[in-house]
Amino acid sequence: MIDGYAKNGDIATARRVFESVPEGLKNVGTWTIMVDGYVTCAHGGFVDEGLETFSKMEKYGLTANIKHYGCLVDLLGRAGKLQDAFNLVKGMPMAPNDRVLGALLGACRIHSDTIMAENVLELVSKLNSYHVAHDDAHYLLLSSIYAASERWEMAEGMRLVFSARGSKKTAGHSALMF
Template identity: 75%
Template sequence: MEKYGLIANIKHYGCLVDLLGRAGKLLEAFNLVKGMPVEPNDTVLGALPGGCRINSNTVTAEHVLELVGKLNSGCGSNDDAHYVLLSNIYAASERWQKAEGMRVVFSNKGLEKALGCSTLVLI
């Protein structure tokens, strides 16, 4: 990045992780997050499981959740979304016992799924 006089910030990393994940380059995205010179935020960490879901990659999703847990320990982020997403990835691949196991872990940790909502603006 020095070649062009740019200094990468967290938004750049978030976009790159999202692009790599959508392209199926999950290992590259995972390694990028682990090697970032700045602390990853929820946007960056949320892009990883999102890429796993898009590519139905349960193995990488498990590693991602482990990394997210280590990086986010005690910072009060939305861990609930990551557990729900992993459970949904398992369900999509018809690994029902694993999906239920994630829901049990989710419940045992006292997490609650945030309700979805949308807004409609009439003009």
């Protein structure tokens, strides 16, 4: 029910249903649905509520996993809080995966922030130097961000890096799965 209300934009009812779940029955799944619900409703100004829900997880003995962090990065990014999202990624207790980094780069694209996109790519490069494997598709996304900003030479440069690494484009999908 929580998920259904949130996906239909009724985050207030989703929150009431969430709060009505007895503490002993709340688990990682219910918390994940609630955090993810705030991501769905980021445009409605529920960023603070999403952050609050995330921070309460520890109080209830739950450890945030990569999906929770991914939802939070997406929430902050969609709200235009790119620096906060970037700081969160850098401070995560685990290495960010491609979905988390992709959510941040996607937010950079939405908000046409090429400087932050370059910071994210630098982070990806550092992680790669520590042998944390990442998808080279980030170079294509950065190319797209440059193209949207009419920085054509930079856009072409990113595509050349992508090709030089021997990478291949894969078919896209619409679901965000962290």
